[in-house]
Amino acid sequence: MSIETHVKGILFLSFFMANCCLSAAIPIQTEDLGIHSFSTYNNTSRSIVKYEKTKVERLLQYNKDSACLYIENLLRRASFLYDTVLLTEAFYLKGIAFYMDASFDTAAVFFSKSAQLASCKRCPDQRAAIYSKTSENLFLTDQSEEATEYLGKAWEISERNNDYETRVRILITLARQLDRLGLSNQYLSFIRLLRMNYLPWVKDSLLRVQICQLNAVQLSRAGKHKLARACASEVFKSMAKNSSSYLSLNVGRTLSLLCYYEGDKVKAYNVLKEAGEMAMNDKFLLEASYIYNLAAHxxxxxxxxxxxxxxxxxxxxxxxxxxxxxxxxxxxxxxxxxxxxxxxxxxxxxxxxxxxxxxxxxxxxxxxxxxxxxxxxxxxxxxxxxxxxxxxxxxxxxxxxxxxxxxxxxxxxxxSKIVSRGTEEEIYGLQSKIQANFWLIVLVGFVGGLLIIAFFLAIENRKRESNLHLLEVKRKILIANLSPNFIFNSLVAIKNIIRAGRNEEAARYLSSFARLIRVIMVSPQVDFHSLDKELSVLENYFQLQQIWLEERLTYETQVPEEMLGNRMVIPPFFCHPVIEQIIFLAQSKKDMHIHALISFAHKEKMINQEIRLELKGSMDFFHEIIKQPKLKKTIELTMQRLDILNKGLDHHHKARFSLTSQPGTEISIITIALNFPV
Known part of the structure; x- marks a missing residue:
């Protein structure tokens, strides 16, 4: 069969497919339509075929005898199990082996067997993919007429099933064959078609790599070396990160060639060195030989x-x-x-x-x-x-x-100039449509950007309001802790001690007062402090209150020894504002006696802090304390602080605050408790 017949077939099929893909709507499918990832296969079949294909491809790069022996065993196994999917792939891989061994006629036979076996399957995706791959290799074995026939069948299937990515594979195959035959005008037309019409929508990373590689070669031939180098460099980096296959090594060779002819020889040698090391590490000996051959050149x-x-x-x-x-x-x-x-x-x-x-x-x-x-x-x-x-x-x-x-x-x-000119005109017409779509995408992107900016501004505004609320709560907590009555009473009591000549006792109380004031002033700046520090501060507070109230106030502490000196932390002065309000309201009654029991416990990954106030007084005064507006505001402030502490914590790790009372005729008990996770 003459080469003229082959070229006629390719030109006719090229023109037919270019017209179809330029005029038809572009359905976008996101699933991988590669030979072993069809939606109708179960996961087990896909995994087995993918594994066998990968192993054979590695053996073909490593040793001919090992690869052929493995393919023969694969054929026998597939025939014995009557696994047509695996058998189809085995015939195709055997054709690849014969092609690499320059047995072109034998390779064409196995490629045809693979395609014929695929034609018996019900799955159209499989048939289209096998036809496309088979036609590409039949072109290389000078079986152009048969290759064109299979390519046409693949195109028809892809049109019927809206198989978008199979169309891309077919167009890539056609572009390569047009370039091999020296039909540069048609080759450039198909490269433009792939770049403008298909590249923005292709999801398969390998297809994107092949399109970008063809585009880089075309840019280099057009004298746009910098653009070609940038295109190949980006593809090589993405392939090197995501895969160590020989496709990434092939892209590396393209990149080094572009760098060398642009004048950046250092970059060219570095890329070859990196690709060569990658090939040898992955046992891709054949691809490594191509890399070393380019280095020798x-x-x-x-x-x-x-x-x-x-x-x-x-x-x-x-x-x-x-x-x-x-x-x-x-x-x-x-x-x-x-x-x-x-x-x-x-x-x-x-x-x-x-x-x-x-x-x-x-x-x-x-x-x-x-x-x-x-x-x-x-x-x-x-x-x-x-x-x-x-x-x-x-x-x-x-x-x-x-x-x-x-x-x-x-x-x-x-x-074929008329065909080329017609294809060019249709591509330029398509370019105007793409530009219109581009501006629509820009408009949608602009509106989407405004919405995103508004969303983030709303989040920032909410954060700002939350921070302002937090600052306000901390300010109120500081005011509640720095009770003017407590400060005045403590200073007057210390002054009376000094007048009585008890200087050492006065110095001790002044030191306790200074430490207490310092801790209170610093408390809004920290979220937690140690358990020992909390206990020391509470003791200082009750000691200073005892100076003023004398025998009307007593206190005691109960802390397990294993908790002392530990690194456990709790919020500072959490219960202090409530205690201060109750003591302040109770001290106006001369016959009122207050006994405070401060206890800490550690149970089920929680720290339990409990301050029990026993009030000896009348029942009416107890109800008067509970109904005081200042005490209610202090409790509300404490609950706000609790909400801030629990922000971002799950239900099982949230802190809990409680205020309970047991009114009685002689002794009323108020219990202030804080449960905080360790």
Whole structure:
């Protein structure tokens, strides 16, 4: 079948798909429509197929025999279990192995088997994905007519099922084949189509990488090296973070090539070094050989043939270890060229003959031509003109076949100008629609931004109000703690002690008063202080009250020994305002006696602070204390402070405050309790 028929088929299919995708609505699907992630499969099948595919891909990069043996076992297992999903993938992977070994006809057979088996399945997503992948590889094996047929079937399925990402894969395949055939105008049209119409909506990270890589190459060819480098650099970083697959390494090679030709050689070598280390660590020997081959090319360009020879030897050794013929024949030729430039011509014919032998076995025209040309140069340089002439004639024969194909491609490219122009016009029409959509997106984004700003401003305003409320509560707490009556009574009592000549006692009380005032002043600035400090402050407070009330006030403390000296903390002066109000109201009665019992306990991850006030007085006075407005305000303030403490805590870890009373005829009891989590 002639190349003219192949090119006609590709051009017709390209024009048909470009028209369809430009005129049809774009359905956006978010699920991954890769070969092994179909929604109709159960999770077990997807996991098994994905695992087997990943393992075979790694083996193909590592060793040919191991990969082929594993694929054969996979085929036998899939046939025995009659697992058609696994069998379809196994045929496809076996075709890949034969293609890498330059057995193109055999590879095409297995690709066709995979596609035929997929056509029997009910799942349209699977058929479309297999058709797309198979067609891409059939193009490489010169089965253009069959590849075009499968690509058309995949496109029809994707249109019927609104399979958006399969369309993208098909367009990427077409763009690569148009570039391979030298149809640059159509290639540029499809790159623009992918970049403008599809890239903003593609969710699959691998598809985005492939589109960006094609775009970077196209920008470089257009002379926009900085944009191309930025595009490839961004893709390489994202791939290096999320995956160590050979796709990220391939992007790394593209990036280093762009950096080198832009003049940033240091960056180019650094990217190659990073990619090479990544490839060797992940056992991607074949991809590592491509990286080292590019490094050798850079070194030869920079005038370092000895270093280039070292890298080419690494390339050859790695590809010999892997064992696939197609990359191996290229390695032999490149190593022979490196030997020539390094001034070591003795082994050149040996490696060139090996490469030519492999190329003749595979009927691989490009390497047949290269090997024949290099052998002709070698023998002409040695003065063996007859022998060199034979190889030169062979090289001319191979070149004529290649040129004939290229000539047909050029004719078809010129004949397709109308198609190209029509595609360009439709793309420019699409661009105006995209611009309109862009401004709509900008407007929606602007309105959304305003809403987000308003939302955050509301949150900030609420925080500000909360902070102001907190400051107000702290101010009120400070005022409640600094009772003017208590300060005045304490100072008058200390003055009377001084007048009585009890200077040491007065000094002790003054020291207690100063410590108490200092702690009260600092308390609004801290949320917690130690249990020992709280106990000391309460004792100081009751000692100062005893100076004024004398025998009318007594107190005692009960604290377990294991709690003393511990690092337990509680809110400072939490119960103090309530105690102060009760004592202040009770001291006006001369016959009123107050006994305070201060106790602390530790139970079930809670600290229990209890202050029990026993009031010996009349029943009427007890009810008068409870109904006082000042006491009610103090209790409300204490509850507000409790709400601030409990903010952000769950129900089981919240602090609790209680005020209970037991009125009696002679003794009334008021209990002030605080339960606080450790």
């Amino acid at each position: 850079f070194l030869q360009q920079d005038g370092e043939p000895q270093q280039a020879l070292i890298y080419q030897r690494k390339v050859m050794q790695l590809r010999e270890k892997v064992g696939f013929r197609m990359p191996l024949m290229s390695a032999y030729i490149n190593y022979a060229i490196a030997l020539q430039k390094a001034g070591r011509p003795d082994s050149i014919p040996f490696y060139l003959e090996k490469a030519l032998g492999l190329a003749n076995q595979c009927h691989y025209l490009p390497e047949q031509k290269r090997a024949s040309e290099e052998l002709a140069k070698y023998y002409q340089g040695r003065g063996e003109f007859k022998r060199g002439l034979v190889y030169l004639k062979n090289a001319n024969y191979f070149e004529n076949q290649i040129v004939r194909r290229l000539s047909n491609d050029q004719k078809k490219m010129l004949a």
